[in-house]
Amino acid sequence: MIEVKNLSKRYGDFVAVDDVSFTCKPGRVTGFLGPNGAGKSTTMRIITGLTPAGAGTATINGVAYHDIPNPSTHVGVLLDASAQHAGRTGAEILRLSAMTIGAPLSRVDEALAMVSLTQEEASRRVRNYSLGMRQRLGIANALIGDPQVLILDEPANGLDPAGIHWMRTLLREYADRGGAVLLSSHLLHEIEIIADDLVVIGHGRIVAQGTKEELLAGTGAVVRGADRNHLGTALQASGVAFHDRQDGGFAVEQTPEVVGKIALDAGVHLVELRGGDGARLEEMFLQLTQQTQREQPSTQGVQ
Ligand SMILES: Nc1ncnc2c1ncn2[C@@H]1O[C@H](COP(=O)(O)OP(=O)(O)OP(=O)(O)O)[C@@H](O)[C@H]1O
Numbered sequence: 001m002i003e004v005k006n007l008s009k010r011y012g013d014f015v016a017v018d019d020v021s022f023t024c025k026p027g028r029v030t031g032f033l034g035p036n037g038a039g040k041s042t043t044m045r046i047i048t049g050l051t052p053a054g055a056g057t058a059t060i061n062g063v064a065y066h067d068i069p070n071p072s073t074h075v076g077v078l079l080d081a082s083a084q085h086a087g088r089t090g091a092e093i094l095r096l097s098a099m100t101i102g103a104p105l106s107r108v109d110e111a112l113a114m115v116s117l118t119q120e121e122a123s124r125r126v127r128n129y130s131l132g133m134r135q136r137l138g139i140a141n142a143l144i145g146d147p148q149v150l151i152l153d154e155p156a157n158g159l160d161p162a163g164i165h166w167m168r169t170l171l172r173e174y175a176d177r178g179g180a181v182l183l184s185s186h187l188l189h190e191i192e193i194i195a196d197d198l199v200v201i202g203h204g205r206i207v208a209q210g211t212k213e214e215l216l217a218g219t220g221a222v223v224r225g226a227d228r229n230h231l232g233t234a235l236q237a238s239g240v241a242f243h244d245r246q247d248g249g250f251a252v253e254q255t256p257e258v259v260g261k262i263a264l265d266a267g268v269h270l271v272e273l274r275g276g277d278g279a280r281l282e283e284m285f286l287q288l289t290q291q292t293q294r295e296q297p298s299t300q301g302v303q
Pocket of ligand 1: 011016034035036037038039040041042043186
């Protein structure tokens with residue numbers, strides 16, 4: 001389990017991480033989400049002992065990273081998939097890691113199999129790897145010490161949709177075996193697919209955290225009736241706040257239970273009733289992203 005408590009970090013006058021607290025639990029994949037420059041990498045670097053904290057603490061199973069003996073057997077870390085010796089083969093990199101941490105060399109083939117890199121690919125030099133292959137090698141390297149905790153900075157970067165699906169399966173199985181995973185991303189949809197819990201950061205501060213369901217559901221329900229007008233009249237009569245959706249349904253500021261009861265009482269035939277679609281999280285995330293955007297796309301020269 002990773003525990004971050006009241007973590008802060010300044011660079012001169014600039015506050016990169018501002019009183020950040022969260023936990024990343026065993027059996028769960030925690031997505032650390034925020035736009036570019038939000039403070040994700042800095043937080044991860046503090047957790048892994050690469051950057052000293054200005055204030056606060058970060059521990060892994062109750063111990064600060066630099067106090068963990070042979071840390072790679074407890075925590076697997078991938079912060080930059082390109083930070084590998086380009087002239088070495090993938091297999092060489094994994095063998096060196098295994099030897100350094102005292103893991104059996106049999107772990108090399110196991111780790112390669114876990115990330116679906118073939119022996120032929122592992123025998124190529126890293127300079128000839130695609131970004132997706134580097135990410136897989138980086139994850140294999142993180143897994144080689146058979147750690148209970150994984151910390152991955154933007155691991156889905158460079159992966160195609162099939163690669164993202166593969167990573168989701170890998171991390172899901174890892175968490176189901178009791179592992180704790182912290183992974184960062186600046187893409188809401190990417191992390192939505194993979195994570196169980198979400199920690200959202202903007203300008204160095206946590207702006208939302210909770211389970212994915214809690215955050216994506218927001219409040220409200222989406223409902224569609226066989227007869228649109230009949231449903232609209234029933235909602236109006238009940239006094240709940242709602243608005244039209246483009247698909248012919250309604251977004252209602254009430255729980256699906258309450259909306260279902262309104263429809264039942266009015267004898268409305270429903271064809272769809274579900275929790276809200278996370279529009280609030282998306283809106284909040286877009287706002288954060290816009291605030292941190294340095295350049296707006298220019299339309300100059302476009303006819
Ligand atoms: N060594 C440093 N010196 C000065 N400023 C720094 C340093 N490291 C990070 N920062 C600043 O701290 C802020 C947070 O950076 P960080 O890399 O943690 O963001 P991030 O959320 O990981 O972004 P990205 O998604 O782009 O990787 C940025 O404004 C960055 O410029």
